[in-house]
Amino acid sequence: MSQPIPTPPKLAKGFRVLVGVKRVIDYAVKVRVAGDGSGVVKKNVKHSMNPFDEIALEEAVRMKESGVAGEVVAVSIGPKEASETLRTACAMGADRAIHIISDCDVEPLAIAKVLSKIVSVEQPNVVIVGKQSIDDDSNQTGQMLAGLLSWPQGTFASSVTFEKEEKDRALVSREVDEGEESLRLTIPCVITADLRLNEPRYATLPNIMKAKRKKITTVDIGKLGVDVKPRFEVLRVMEPPTRKAGSVVESVDELLKGMREAGTL
Template sequence: MKILVPVKRVIDFNVKVRVKADGSGVELANVKMSMNPFDEIAVEEAIRLKEAGQAEEVVVVSIGPAQASETIRTALAMGADRGILVKTDQTVEPLSVAKLLKKVVEQESPGLVIMGKQAIDDDSNQTGQMLAALLGWAQGTFASKVTLSEGSVDVTREVDGGLQTVTLKAPAIITTDLRLNEPRYASLPNIMKAKKKPIDETSPETLGVEIAPRLKVVKTEEPPQRQSGVKVGSVAELVGKLKEQGVI
């Protein structure tokens, strides 16, 4: 079985995001970029399934500028077999991403698509569900455990009331949650090997998908500064302060 893993290039989670002076978006120039953490978990899970003999090939796909090939190389260094870059310099919204992935899925015919539940830049949590709807495939979201069997996959997913296990008929879409696994670090030998692994390049135009944005960002603002706290000497003084501020 082949597993397809979409990955996204985002601002590194350790970097403090800064808003542009004109409020048109966040600053991306000279900022460290890395693979979306939820996508790292998806890559790790696909590699573990391959190492367990339950998959034959792990293919990684990314949609973005030429620099997104670096994100693909990271996945190849972790253990994926080859990559696909859908090259575009435009901002691609979740629905357009899902349409592009649908075309890639039709070309690659994977038995399973494993992807992060959301990207940490826009936090949309939409692409996996949209892709499942476009393909007409079963979906298991927020996966904390994945078990493959003949022709099906059991997904334990995190829900508000605890854990829910669903059995999906393959092919299927799985979106990963934080507790699914701990991604590995790529070793230096594997990083060197990744440089020789193939990355195919295509474009939205070649795939026949229109990616013009449907949304317009009107303004981006920093969150308000948190006010400093004050000490009170008694419960009565605390209640008085809360009344002054209109909290109670």
Template structure:
């Protein structure tokens, strides 16, 4: 079974984002970038499935600028077999990403697509669900456990009420949550081997996908700083303060 794993290049989670002075977006100049943490978990899960003999090939795909090759090489160093970069300098919205992934899934015919539940830059949490709808495949989102058995996959989901397990017929879409696994570090020998693994480059036009933006960002601002707390003498004063704040 082939496993397809989409990965995204984002600002490293240890870096505090800075908003541009004109409020048009986040400043990415000279900022450390890395693989989206949820996608890193997806890559790790695919590798574990291969180690169990369930998966035979892992294909990672990224959509973005040329430097996204670095993110793909990281996935290859972790254990993926080959990579595809859909190169574009334009910002790609979740629906366009899902359409691109649908085109690649149609070409590659994977038995399973595993991707992060969301990216930490836009927190959209839309791509996996949109991809499942476009392909007409079953989906298991927010996965904390994945077990493939024959032609089905059992996905334990983290929901508000606790855990829910769904059984999906393959091919299927799985989006990963934080507690699914702990990604491995790529060893130096594997980092060197990753340089010779195949990495194909395509464009959205090659896949017949239009990526024109349908959304417009009006302004980006930093969240307001938290104000200092205050002490109250008793419950009555607390209630009065709360009423004042609500007005």
């Protein structure tokens, strides 16, 4: 099979960082369920970059600004409108982008397979993605990708640094139930970004104009030779039940009585 993704240029210094960015319904939009219960309404609804992916991209750009990374490559899987998300990524600091065109929703396992195919061509030293997307909240892609690549992974990263003596090791701090955990990862590795990792920058007008000249490679997902067949079927999507109105009690005894009657005590 011919290579659908061109061979990347060699870097003079630093390493290559691959960042996954997803086009999702904007976090400020109130999501509405479709009338037939097949999903949510996406047409004529504002979309933007997944917030956790913005954090991942910001961290990659900071790696480049600190001299650790030499190139930041953004990749997105989605319809033709996803090119807008990639232009935003370029305006935020990505050097170039790869758009894998898919007109249907792609599940986390298929996304991980596609990203592993891109990794085999791009040969990045670090892959960084958001810990989850705000549309399906699966929190699976980064872990699955690390498993497919047999790379070490640092999930839910709240801090990422690189050892001065050993540039081939990344130090990742992550929040766990017991407190904070520190990991030393051998590069190449996969990192997923948590909310506290950083605060993404706004794309300035000059950078937005520069982004129009940055290269976006377009590839049809069918040409990658990856099995993207869905593994599950959505039977029905419905609105969450409406919460009952609360009531004001005059005393603790009345509160306890109400809780006993409701069976919550």
